[in-house]
Amino acid sequence: MRWLTDPLAAPFMQRALLAALGLSVAGGLLGTWIVLRRLAFFTHAAGSATFPGLVVAGPWGLAPPIAALAAGLGFAGMLARMTRRGATSSDAATGLLLAGALALGIVLASDVYPSGTGVDRLLFGTLLGLSDADLWLTLAVAVAAITATAALGRTWLMTGFDPAAARSLGVRAARGDGLLLALLAVSVVAALPAVGALLVTTLLVVPAATARLLTASIGALLAASVALAAAESVTGLLLAYHLDLPPGPAIAIVGGGAFALAALATAAPWRSGVRATG
Amino acid sequence: MTTVIETADLAAAYASGPPALSGVTFAADEGQAVAVLGPNGGGKTTLFRALLGEIAVVRGTITIGDATAYVPQTERSRLDFPVSALDVALMGAYARTRWYRRVTAADRASARAALERVGLADQARTRFGELSGGQRQRVLIARALVQDARVLLLDEPFGGVDHASEQAIMDTLDDLRADGRVLLIATHDVEQARRWDRVLCVRGEQIAYGAPADTLTNAVLEATYGPEIVMLDCGHRAVAIQHHHH
């Protein structure tokens, strides 16, 4: 029991757990849309794209979330511009921006501002030093995710399953999609302090993918994603605390384990008859 | 007249599933064109894939005397891929070219001849994605000719092409029939189906097969498309309209 209560006594852990719960709400809800709309690569790339922003935040005297947000929104904007013009396919454009951001971050971190904060921390998150601003951002993102899912869920669902029908919605579908991407970029930034730039998919993709194995109904999917994200991130944080690990990788391992269990349980031989075939 | 393609009580299924199409019995002679009518998901594609030997025949038989080629809808191909019309026609020779060999000069000549035959000799160097929908369809037909196919399975060859292109495709198909080739044409267009020699209606199973005049009755069409069918008779053109689900 002390294994559970000891960490709670430490104020920095209380903050971390609070942040994890807020992120779970946002990550679970938005993760459902990521899984249904196949936006995992975008999410991962948006996370990595914040890396150079984080590196320069300290030396330039910027608040890290602001710098990361600028980098993340810059990424989304450039991606939109490259895809719209059609010269480069969207996944190639995503890849290019991702590679560019990482390379820029690495050059900046190792040569231009070598004395700055540890690269490990930026890439994989930290339990320490979650600021009030971080917590407020997390809360705001959670509220935004709930509101947007309630207001736009139907549009997002339709755009995903029937692009032709969505096109007839015209501007509304395009705006809805733009908002989804912007919301993803902001959530990625909120998730950075806890899980790091390379592992934002831990909260935004893995729980929802696991939930997708367990249920098909959209309501249950949203609820199960949030619940799984909360359970996985709290477990991961406790592991990180006791084993002295960075939180991002710890949550990633817990999430991967949960996914493997769900996959085994639902794909077991006696269930194979009901599995959808390719 | 020799029978080129024939099936008897054919049933076909995708991996370990129930049959997606069953009870298909039809025969087509040299030079005949068969319209295959049916709703989306009614089994047109399943029939083609069974005839191509790509999915399992779970009951009945298929007898095909000659090489068979599939002509897909042009929207299914990747239009941003940098291949010319000639390159696409040449794909018809790939199956007979060993991986360590180049495509032979004879096959190149045959690809040029095939493009000539569909009226696109002057577009050989044009990028496939830059051709019109109707021209692309004719290039894909040329590819089937390079395959030396005597049986052509055409998937909605008139989908999304304008009236002039439709006429050009029609001329090409008539030319192929005159040559003794057998055409199976999957289509939604009931009025157009009347143009061909035979009509095969499918909806999970065979509904009817025979000459257009005997087959295209209201009873058969209702059994094929279901009661929600709306027949628009605008004098010369009747079209089966249904709700599309993708």
Add this chain to the structure above:
Amino acid sequence: MEILHSGLLQRALLEVVVLGGACGALGVWLLHLREVYAAESLAHAMLPGLVLASLAGVPLLLGATGGVLAVAALIALAARDSRLGSEIAVGVVVTATFGLGAVLALAPDVPVGLDKLLFGDLLGAATADLLAAGALAVIVAVALLAGHRAMTLTVFDPVSAPSLGARPARVRLAVLALLAVAVVAAVLSLGNLLVFALLVAPAAAAMRIGRSVRAQVLLAAALGASAGVLGLVISAELDVAAGGAVALAAIALYLAAGLAGSSRSTARRRSIVEALGAER
């Protein structure tokens, strides 16, 4: 250009030219097949294999190979579930394995630093690395020549491919296997995070200019090799991280290609999310 006379740099130059050429050429097909995410993830996800090899004291190349094989098998397994599709499968597997790799790498008794595994060590290219790069170039060249027609059918018209003599599923698997070999050969020099840049950027640049696949492949190989040289020279002159400089040089070449190549676009305008989702 006195830097070119240093033995260390000559080896690094040779290494990066060969790797850049091979990765550039392979990249064109990866982009046409829309396997960019797989390319990125395979490099990331071999991290646990690398760390375990370094802990066990066996050659890192062995760890990289094991790591890639394990990850490829996991992705194939997860992608079999049609409810998720390959993109989400890749996302889940890479997240979990990368997390595991990071945890292992931060263990105090790992001899090789996390930095080196993530960012590579181009200037430390040993003879074995050069040999691996050379072997990779030969394998890629042979495979791309032999598989040209099958890959063409798979990309251009997967529906008809079986009746034209190619099996798309097998072709994809073969290309991913080739990708795994490339990533293993290149990862120690270019690093976990940056090997990917040489797979994507030269290919994307070549695809904006080349009018045929053959032209694109040759151009991408040339651009990949050039990016390597350019990046190394910049890195030596300005004293910045070699891997990062090479990656940035490759992206600079892509931008230059955008100015050179007219952007012919046949794609209709569409919502960006549709574009992101539809192409997988």
